[in-house]
Amino acid sequence: MIRSIILALVLVVLSMPAFAVEPGEMLKDPALEARARELSKEVRCLVCQNQSIDDSNAGLAKDLRVILRERLVAGDSDSEIKTFLVERYGDFVLLKPPVKAETLFLWYGPFAIGVLGAIGVAVFLLRRRDGGGDEAVPMPLSDDERKRIDALMSEQDRKA
Amino acid sequence: MLNRLLFLLPLLIFAVIAGYFTVPILTKKDPHLLPSVMIDKPAPPHDLGPLLEDKPGVGPEALRGEVKLVNFFASWCGPCRVEHPILMRLAAETDLPLVGINYKDQRDAALVWLRELGDPFGRIGVDGDGRAAIDWGVYGVPETYVVDASGHIRYRHVGPLTAQALKETILPMVEQLKAAKG
Structure with missing residues (x-):
């Protein structure tokens, strides 16, 4: 009895939260992948609207994550990637609205x-x-x- | 006297804020519908291959020349099925060109879909990976765009087309754009 409780607790501690980012999407370069993760936490999933694309399992969120990584690999800066997204989806795509008039x-x-x-x-x-x-x-x-x-x-x- | 009026200021501020939040509720504005930032911009110049052998795909030149509707659809999309009869009627009753873009679909499934429900489109391009749709600012199918004769996006309708949206918004806009061109 006690052993099964301990086992259950160990399993709970060991289990990780489910991530939306799939292994196949991740970049080989850990530094670049970390940048991608940070950046995609600031991008709104347009389908769910209150999740970042980093958290969302929606198809569009996945597509945007992949595009974001492609652009990072191609050498785009963070702000260039944000501009790319804003040109298509408006400021709403940024979870943190930009400071302007x-x-x-x-x-x-x-x-x-x-x-x-x-x-x-x-x-x-x-x-x-x-x-x-x-x-x-x-x-x-x-x-x-x-x-x-x-x-x-x-x-x-x-x-x- | 001025001092007394000052006490009304918080009430006034409250009224303004309350009004700001009440108007969208009373006008039944759906907060999930996003305004498109692509309005009045040129439609993205993608070259999308044809879905059907006997119907052309959608190249950049296909979006110029006359006013038209561009409809993003997919066979896996439930609301697309809901709006399909409206597109069929539009094709039968008007001469408004309908351009279809098949979004992230399986070719076979899309072909079956068109065979079952009918094909209202004059040309259909395939956007297999959804990249073209992202350039259009699509965030969920179905979406329908009014594109003018110069290839600029003029209007976007998110979600299934309704007879009301067509009659009250889209068709008047099409007429207006046609008149402006002539």
């Missing part, structure tokens, strides 16, 4: 909103500290209110 808000919008919020909070706090004095003076009580408070207070005294 249309994507400025996407990239820096959250920071801008954060900064605006921080400024708002700072202004609020400063104003409260500086001008707090005159704003914080309470309205004087009316005679009516004073009578009610006196009544409440004396009631409290009697209880105590």
Whole structure:
């Protein structure tokens, strides 16, 4: 019993996650293959749309992986390969959108909103500290209110 | 007074963002349909061999001369079977040239498919390894492109053609392109 549990655990530890990249696709040169892997992690599989071509088993993803490797072997730079893909499939093919006029808000919008919020909070706090004095003076009580408070207070005294 | 209006700013920002996300839902826009970046660019000049012995393949010159539809199809593709009757009707009822590109298919299977369902195409090129399709920006068959007389891509329809897409978008565009040429 214990032996079979240990065996099961060993098998679980030894088993590797399934990879989409097939052995036949891999390049002989390990350095180039490593570059291909890195690069294909940044390329979106157009069929599944939320996976990189490195993760996807779709036919198109495989074709793109092969093309990417062919171009690496032919001596293309990473950016040349990205340009090749973007020319055909648009910026959407890159999992990380490039920084340009249309994507400025996407990239820096959250920071801008954060900064605006921080400024708002700072202004609020400063104003409260500086001008707090005159704003914080309470309205004087009316005679009516004073009578009610006196009544409440004396009631409290009697209880105590 | 200005201070009071400032309090409405977050609400305004929320309304803008909510609107941005609501419009695609209300207009039933499918987020999986990607806009083509090949629009208004020349169609890739591939020389694709013929699928049939008695019908020409698709060379670069085949895409010039007149307005036409280029349809990527495969016998293994279910949605292609769905749209096929529409292509057949188009071939029978109009004189719009239909160019077929057989995508990553087995020749025998493609031949059987055309024999069974009919052949609406004027010419059929074979894209066995799918490389031509990648140059067109195809990301899933079927896809249909409107190519104008100068060989430029003008429109892409992703997925099976529908009678509605033809009537409301594709055929009016074809007419417009024909008129612009004449």
